Amino acid sequence: xxxxxxxxxDLLVPASPGxxxxxxxxxxxxxxxxxxxxxxPGGFGETLGNxxxxxxxxxxxxxxxxxxxxxxxxxxIHTREGHRPDLSDLPPAKLRRGKPSMRIxxxxxYGRILIQGxxxxxxxxxLAPADGELVLDKxxxxxxxxxxxxxxxxxxxxxxxxxxxxxxxxxxxTTVREANDRGYEVxxxxxxxxxxxxxxxxxxxxxxxAQGGIFGxxxxxPQVIAALAQLSAPIPATV
Ligand code: C5J
Numbered sequence: 536x537x538x539x540x541x542x543x544x545d546l547l548v549p550a551s552p553g554x555x556x557x558x559x560x561x562x563x564x565x566x567x568x569x570x571x572x573x574x575x576p577g578g579f580g581e582t583l584g585n586x587x588x589x590x591x592x593x594x595x596x597x598x599x600x601x602x603x604x605x606x607x608x609x610x611x612i613h614t615r616e617g618h619r620p621d622l623s624d625l626p627p628a629k630l631r632r633g634k635p636s637m638r639i640x641x642x643x644x645y646g647r648i649l650i651q652g653x654x655x656x657x658x659x660x661x662l663a664p665a666d667g668e669l670v671l672d673k674x675x676x677x678x679x680x681x682x683x684x685x686x687x688x689x690x691x692x693x694x695x696x697x698x699x700x701x702x703x704x705x706x707x708x709t710t711v712r713e714a715n716d717r718g719y720e721v722x723x724x725x726x727x728x729x730x731x732x733x734x735x736x737x738x739x740x741x742x743x744x745a746q747g748g749i750f751g752x753x754x755x756x757p758q759v760i761a762a763l764a765q766l767s768a769p770i771p772a773t774v
Contacts (some may be wrong), residue, residue, distance in 0.1 A: 539547075546762045548722065550754035551744045555695075555722045557762075563610040563693045564600065567678065567700025567707050567728075569662045570615055572655035574701070577644045579655060582637040584670050585731035586700065593729040594661050596756040597699055600727055601762045607767075610691055611668045614678045616706060617649045617656045624674040624681070635736075677709035685717060695720045697759065699727035705741040710748050711743060721751035724759065 538714025545559030572579035575592050581587050604611055611722050618625040622640050629637055651672060664670050674681045690698075696719050698711055707728050714721050723743050730736040744753045 540583050541768070547767050548752075548754050548762045549758050550722060550752040552748045552752070555720070555752040557695055557697075561687065561693050562695040562697060563691070564604040564611050564709065565696050565698045565700070566597065566601070566611070566613045566662065567676065567698065568614055568702075569597070569658050569711055570617075570656060571645050571702055572643070572649055574646065574659055575655070579643055579645075580644065580731065581638065582648075589730070589731050589733065589736075590729040592698075593701065594659070596724070596726045598661060599696075599760060600699065600724060602758045604697070607763050609664050609697075610662055610693060610748050611665070612671060612684070612687070613658055613664045613668060614661075614670060614671045614682075614700070614706075614710075615651075615656060615658065617651050618651055618674055620647070620652065631741075633658055634767055647729065675709070677719045678706075679710070679713040679714040679717065688719070695710045695722070696717075697722045697724060701722050701729045702735075703728045703730040703733040704732070708739055708750075710741070714720075715750045719733055722759075723751060723753050724757045725753050736740075736755045 546557045548555040576587055598691060618639060625639060635644060637648065640650055643646050643655060648654030648655065650656055656747060658664060669687065671678060671682050671684060678684050696714055698707060698721055700707055711721050711723060723740065725740050730739060740753050743750045
């Protein structure tokens with residue numbers, strides 16, 4: 536991938552450790568794994584002993600960011616973690632993890648757990664992808680592993696990612712790290728990523744922006760939405 540000197544930023548989002556410059560046309564909103572299996576009460580996430588209510592607060596801010604990104608014409612990419620029904624893309628090591636009573640592929644409250652085509656594998660209704668938005672099925676935690684995400688981004692000339700979704704310290708972090716190693720500039724939206732564990736949420740966000748932004752930047756959704764609103768605000772007439 537050739538990453539030229541960043542073009543003039545289209546918008547500047549106040550962020551930490553410094554402003555995140557977003558070049559026009561080169562940014563995608565990435566929504567990681569907002570799937571029923573992770574979010575719904577009684578789903579896979581809860582069967583692992585997790586408190587799914589910790590993820591619920593992400594939904595509304597993410598709806599607002601999604602609406603703003605769509606209005607601004609950003610590329611929007613949704614991901615879903617999951618596996619083929621025959622489990623041929625599920626490494627045995629991954630299968631062995633978790634509670635023996637409820638593993639990937641087992642029948643769960645919302646269909647076979649994390650299996651493509653099952654109700655629980657799909658994205659929650661509140662954040663349903665719009666027509667034309669890419670829905671990327673991924674077998675791993677990161678969105679680049681085992682997918683054609685990099686080719687998709689390259690062919691769309693995208694160099695900047697605004698990353699949201701669940702869970703902060705697992706699939707969001709893995710994706711951010713994969714993106715960072717591939718040369719992408721990454722902004723994580725603190726109120727649009729969620730963890731079952733408040734401590735992991737806090738530390739996960741700290742880790743992204745530590746050491747001068749070792750993996751990227753952190754801002755919240757109102758900062759992005761305000762920056763976008765400024766862009767579309769009429770320029771005051773001069774007298
Ligand atoms: C997990 C994810 N936590 N989407 N997946 O297994 O973070």
